[in-house]
Amino acid sequence: MTQRAISLNLATTRQVWGFEEAVDGCLKAGITAISPWRDQIAAIGLDEAARIVRDNKIQVTGVCRGGMFPAETAAGRQANIDDNLRAIDEAAALNADCLVLVVGGLPGSSKDLVGARQMVSDGIAAMLPHAKASGVKIAIEPLHPMYAADRACVNTIDQALDICETLGETVGVAIDVYHVWWDPRLAQAIARAGRMNRIFAHHICDWLVPTKDMLLDRGMMGDGVIDLPGIRQMIEDAGFFGPQEVEIFSADNWWKRPGDEVLAVIKDRVATVC
Template sequence: MRDLSADAKLMSLNTATLGPKRSLKDAVEGCLRHGIGGISPWRDKIAEAGLDEAARMIKRAGLSVTGVCRGGMFPAADAEGRRCALEDNRRAVDEAAALDSSCLVFVVGGLPPGSKDLKDARAQVEDGLAATLEYARPAGVRLAIEPLHPMYAADRACVNTLGQALDICDRLGQGIGVAVDVYHVWWDPDLDRQIARAGRDGRLYAYHLCDWMVPTTDLLLDRGMMGDGVIDLPAIRRTMEAAGYDGFCEVEIFSANRWWPKTIDEILGAMVARGKTCI
């Protein structure tokens, strides 16, 4: 495995790690103070700053954009809803292109309101990804499907395993891959094989880190800092790098009670320290 103990240049900050009240400017300045080499902004933070200013700010700081969060949320109850989703995803592609992002991360969406038809939701997701990919290819933007833990199948993402995401990638062709978020995939008994499969096809676009707390008090907002939970992070990174992944290690922690109340420097200091010792 790569030696990450010397500095934080191969670490990336997903802006969600700082909580909803911190700005993109806060995140960029924090990365500079702590020697973090990459950033992955959420679209609401890009909108707050303004796209042009966000691009200038990140470029001036010399940060690599490891992903833009997020596209997706394709399934809808009617044709108008599906049309609006596609328009929003095209805007997301434009934002990722303007930021020269490594990829645009997709949380694909779950069941439309009132629906119990999971097969139809998954079909809508694939249709939406295909249409967005057609728009993204000429812009040079790669799409990264992020499979989410099955607990989110109804409301956030009906693509729930790496294998399922890669099957979609195989059908859609070039320009689409996966974002491997340990929070969502660590439990999968087929994880090693699917990471190797993704690596063979050059589809490992992003790698997201946090930890799974026991007990977990909130399934969305109680992620742990690396080393505080039960995920074997070095084992997963070993598998990722053996499969050819040589990109950034992006930290994405939703933690309403444990981490968001802390100062930016407390969060980033812990992130950098754990990145050198726990991943």
């Protein structure tokens, strides 16, 4: 396999770098793609973020995140849709490859997963005209089932693709290895996504054993149990060759290290274990 480009998801260095510092650090390390979070964009201002991206010819592989559609009331669901319309504007301003969706879990005290998933599909459908008019692709990111109740009721690539099939070609998937590596149908699901031309992003990190915190203890590539080269091969066989986007939430380790050190390790691990 030839070496693919690296994108830095700015969550990986969020405790030490803001938007501008992260771009400067990436350029110094020879990394020319990023994926910022909306709070990081807001902190510097959308116009300034867009200027930095434009002036430095940075590829934005995604904007994190839209989604969080389910709510207990119609007014709440509409407010969530309105926020997603703003997220589309931000992704368009940065010429992002996609807007990544973490779709949301069960609203309130609900136990109705089927109903929550319908709210997700309805919410994406409601934002889709604005996304198409803005030239923004929508990438549903399935999250590990441990997040089904509170963060994402869409938990497999197949579930995401079922939604994509109903909504059209501008809705696809962001494949984050942390969330899907365990799926016994992973190979078939990635192949299906490739046949549909719906792979819009590829996120990498590793699953530590033991994992001390399910949200904030992701591993650096090569430190855990995920078959990163195997999944990469599946994704490339499915026709996606975009940058591998490194997204590591690590409160007790990588977030405490200097950004330049983190990027040096990332470059080494992508070259040797991914």
